[in-house]
Amino acid sequence: MLPWLLELSDLPTAWWELPNKNVFPDADIETRCFELAPRLTRMKLKLDTNFMTNFPCHQITDLTIASSTALQFATKCPNLIYLVMTEPRLEGSFWRPLESPSRTVVTARQLCTSPYLLEYLTAPNLAALRVVGDAESKLEWFTSFIFRSAPSLHTLDLQKVAFQSSADLLALLALLPTLHSLLVDLDRPHLITNMVLTRLTITPLSAIPLILPSLTSLTITGSYLFSNAALLIMLESRLDPPLQRVELWLTQRTFSDAELERVRALKGKAEWFALRCLDANKKFMRMV
Numbered sequence: 001m002l003p004w005l006l007e008l009s010d011l012p013t014a015w016w017e018l019p020n021k022n023v024f025p026d027a028d029i030e031t032r033c034f035e036l037a038p039r040l041t042r043m044k045l046k047l048d049t050n051f052m053t054n055f056p057c058h059q060i061t062d063l064t065i066a067s068s069t070a071l072q073f074a075t076k077c078p079n080l081i082y083l084v085m086t087e088p089r090l091e092g093s094f095w096r097p098l099e100s101p102s103r104t105v106v107t108a109r110q111l112c113t114s115p116y117l118l119e120y121l122t123a124p125n126l127a128a129l130r131v132v133g134d135a136e137s138k139l140e141w142f143t144s145f146i147f148r149s150a151p152s153l154h155t156l157d158l159q160k161v162a163f164q165s166s167a168d169l170l171a172l173l174a175l176l177p178t179l180h181s182l183l184v185d186l187d188r189p190h191l192i193t194n195m196v197l198t199r200l201t202i203t204p205l206s207a208i209p210l211i212l213p214s215l216t217s218l219t220i221t222g223s224y225l226f227s228n229a230a231l232l233i234m235l236e237s238r239l240d241p242p243l244q245r246v247e248l249w250l251t252q253r254t255f256s257d258a259e260l261e262r263v264r265a266l267k268g269k270a271e272w273f274a275l276r277c278l279d280a281n282k283k284f285m286r287m288v
Helices: 004-008 031-036 068-074 117-120 139-149 167-172 196-202 229-238 257-267
Strands: 017-020 044-045 061-064 082-085 111-112 129-134 155-161 181-185 219-223 245-251 272-278 285-288
Touching: 031 285, 061 068, 111 117, 139 167, 167 196, 196 229, 229 257, 257 272
Parallel strands: 017 044, 044 061, 061 082, 082 111, 111 129, 129 155, 155 181, 181 219, 219 245, 245 272
Antiparallel strands: 272 285
């Protein structure tokens, strides 16, 4: 019996963490789980799921996985909305190369993953993508995923993604014309430059192709090489509409009084506008 699961029957949703099939040797674990927690919709799977042959996958909407075998389970969940793919570093890697990621199709609309795990799946319904990395990130991991999935991506959140150059970032953003919300905290100064901001600037009759034409929300966090002038020109071109929300957390950067006046003018045009300047220790120096 699983007496601790009895408490879950009173909850609208619950987490069921399955670390290893050997923990629950009973063949009918998946059936009894839903008898005891009939409204279970959220799960966390770490290792092998091959034994879960009769699991009512249609009930799962929120899934966290940590292995390629668990990803196969995710493909069987037709109502999956939110998928998290993690790397269990302390336990070693349980991700193995797949023969064809185009066959590993998930219905998730929201995905959180490491950069290299993008090579493991196809997600045609994806609307929001959050990528968290702390090592070198290859552009082809992103581009092959985008070409293979062809999603109408609405939100992109890049956290500590270490592209080799700003050209890689531009190449990725150029593939996402439907993007409405962009959040970046790349932790590498050379990845957002004046050239990146120029490509984001709306300029009439410009010969330079505009990227992210549908952008309505922008969050930039970190220390970067772009100038204040390039940043303000880009924001001024975007805030007459469609850009509605701007949040800037800029490290080791100061603005002149004249530049701050332009910032205050921008703040009056947006639904939400926040500029926070931080010192090297990421403590507040100024907030507008």
